[in-house]
Amino acid sequence: MGRYVARRLLQMIPVFIGTTLLIFLMVHSLPGDPVRAMWGDKAADPAQVAQLRHEFGLDLPMWQQYLNYMADLFKGDFGTTFGGRPVLDEMSMAFPVTVRLTLVALTIEIVLGIALGVWAGLKAGRAVDTGVLAFTLIVISIPVFVLGYLAQTLFADTLGWVTPSVQDSMDIGQLMLPGFVLAMLSLAYVARLTRTTVAENRRADYMRTAMAKGLPRGRIVGVHLLRNSLIPVITFLGSDIGALMGGAVVTEGIFNVQGVGNVLFHALGQREGSTIVGIVTVFVLIFLVLNLIVDLLYAVLDPRIRYA
Known part of the structure; x- marks a missing residue:
């Protein structure tokens, strides 16, 4: 290892x-x-x-x-903006907000996406499976900015459950709606991927053996079926964390979240090369580290995988 x-x-x-x-x-x-x-x-x-x-x-x-x-x-200096402010200070204020928004979206994506996928996979070929596949196809077809404005109109303007824009970017409660919008596309992919692997592994020999032994259904699904079905899902989630942070640029603009997207938008308008390169460099590091963590998680999920 x-x-x-x-x-x-x-x-x-x-x-x-x-x-x-x-x-x-x-x-x-x-x-x-x-x-x-x-x-x-x-x-x-x-x-x-x-x-x-x-x-x-x-x-x-x-x-x-x-x-x-x-x-x-390599000295920890990301440069300075044309206004004389260190880029590291700009990122230290924006990245915690974006990370918080990403974690909210990732939680929604994992909980709802895997739950829908398992439900559809266990009911493969039935009305539930067809409904989940149709729902995820509709979500995938809608652009994020359209989904964001629809969510604002429905939950903020019509129902009045939330404010149309985020007033306090440090408040987790106000980040729920933009986090939900940010998670929707990835949630659909997670649900479809989980559904496919669950439906495929249900017919595997080890599943028939587990059922023949008379093991409880909860143990068969939670330990044997789900554990083997999550390997491709974990691969997707690992790379999707970085994609969520990058996709937060559009969502932050719609809901006025003061995160990396806001900083990056202003940097692009003012041609602040140091700020743009600094933010993207951090994204690259996040992608590399997450890919390593995902590869190491394979051995945890599947004991047959060993790294020499």
Whole structure:
């Protein structure tokens, strides 16, 4: 196990470098001059523009800018915004909100998605199974921003259960509706994936053996069936955590959640390259770590899997 973890950690290094390099080049290759854009429609002083470009290192070759960025990154320095504020301070305020929203969405996704999938899988071919599949297909077909506005109209404007926009991003209760909207697409995929694996494993030999032994139905479903059926679901959930954090950008905009999406939106408008690259770099690290954790969970769910 230790060698496997060490090998995976070493494999993360070129992946991390390649991903951050690609993101850095894409952000800094956008048309326009971000420094000159600070003056808006007013005429900019060429001397001040040159001074600011030198101060932020934008007058250096692209490869040297990337090396300087990576050197600062390994020191814990994500750079500074054009306003002089450290990017790390911006992220330290926004990421806890997005993480909280993601955890709310992930909880809803796991509880409802797996429950619907198991229910449909145990009733495969019946009306319940058809209803769950139809419901998940409808959810998958609706874009997130449409679903968000529908949820606002129904639960806030019509029923008055919640406020249309989040007033306090630190309040878990106010994050329930945006978390539900954020979770809906992934919930549908989890339900369909769980349903497929449960329906398939129900016909396996070990299930017939467990039933022939006279084991309680709860133990057969909870230990034998569900444990083996969750392996592909865990794979999806591991990668989906990062996708939820990235997808929160749209949801945060709809419900006025002051998280990473809000910071990223303003950074894109102002061409704050350091902020954009810094946020995406954190997302890359989250994806890499979660993929490692998911691989290690395989051995927990399935004793037949061993890492040499």
